[in-house]
Amino acid sequence: MNKSLLTSDPAVEVKSPNQVFFCPEESQFYAQCLEKMVLSQGASESPIVEFGSGDGSPVIQALLRSSFKGTIQGYELNLAAYQLAKLRIEQYGLTPYYQVHNDCFFKGSTAAARCLVANPPYLPAPDNQLYMPSLHGGDDGATITKQLIAQGCEQVMLMISAYSNPVDTVNHALNLGYEVVDFMVTPLKFGYYSCEPKVRDSIAILKRRRQAFFSERIYFLAGVLFRQKSAATACLSEEFLKVMTAL
Structure with missing residues (x-):
């Protein structure tokens, strides 16, 4: 497609971060993970489904930089985000x-x-009484992530936070017959959503249980590609968890 993604979009109404998820750094990283680990690795001809499309910007960025030939079917419950995604x-x-x-x-x-x-x-x-309730991931932040892995798709590419019980999440995937075949990691600063007192208190509790890993200034966010086990690929779960628990 080779189109350039515009830096400003005056035709799209700007929404409050309480209405539509807004974190440019995280969205850009998600787009990079999609491009590298999914769209450029031979999966572009296969049916792809997306949970939680948000305003659509990550997938749009990835599509504009790829030679994608298939179709991505996205699902988004937030009406404001859905409308933005459709327009874009x-x-x-x-x-x-x-x-x-x-x-x-x-x-x-x-x-x-x-x-x-x-x-x-x-x-x-x-509970989900947060600035943006739809970002609630359960007591340990990994509840919905585990539900997605359990859907049984051949490949699953998910963003996983180091402060949301990454070890248990990976073990859950391994027990369901998956292996980690690729991953990308970036450091992020705690922001608007993760600095909410209720969230920070929960993260502190998880850290004491060795279920969250972070420093005072940053945490790691990873894009992880899981694939159903095959003799043709090596599992990188040990290497991945060493990175995610480094802090």
Whole structure:
């Protein structure tokens, strides 16, 4: 497609970060992971399904930099985010390649999808009464991530936070017959959502349990590609967890 992604989009109404998830650094990293580990690795011809499309910007960025030939079916419950995604997809002429549905992912069928991608909610907290409730990932931040892995797709590319029980998440995937075949890691500063007191308190509790790993200034976010076990690939779970628990 080789189109350039515009840095400003005056036709798209700016929403509050309490209405639509907004973290340019994280969204850009998610786009890079999609491009490198999914769209450029022979998966572009296979059906792809996305959980939680948000405003669509990560997938749009990845599509504009790739020679994608298939279709990504995205699911987004947040109406404001869905509307932004639809508008942006149309503006960039990507409707044949990226279609977003304002519906529940878990009510849809993933049977035809060989690959599932997502930047799932991973904020740990005792409940979802947060600045943005849809970012709640359960008590340890890994609840929805584990549910996505359990969908049984051949490939699963997920964003995993080092402060959201990454060790248990990887072990959950291994027990379900997956292996880690690729990953990318970036440092991020604690921001608008992760600095909420309820979230920081939960992260501190998880750290004492050795279920969260971070420093006072940064945490690691990873894009991880899981694939059903095969003799043709080596599992990188040990290397991945050494990186994620380094802090």
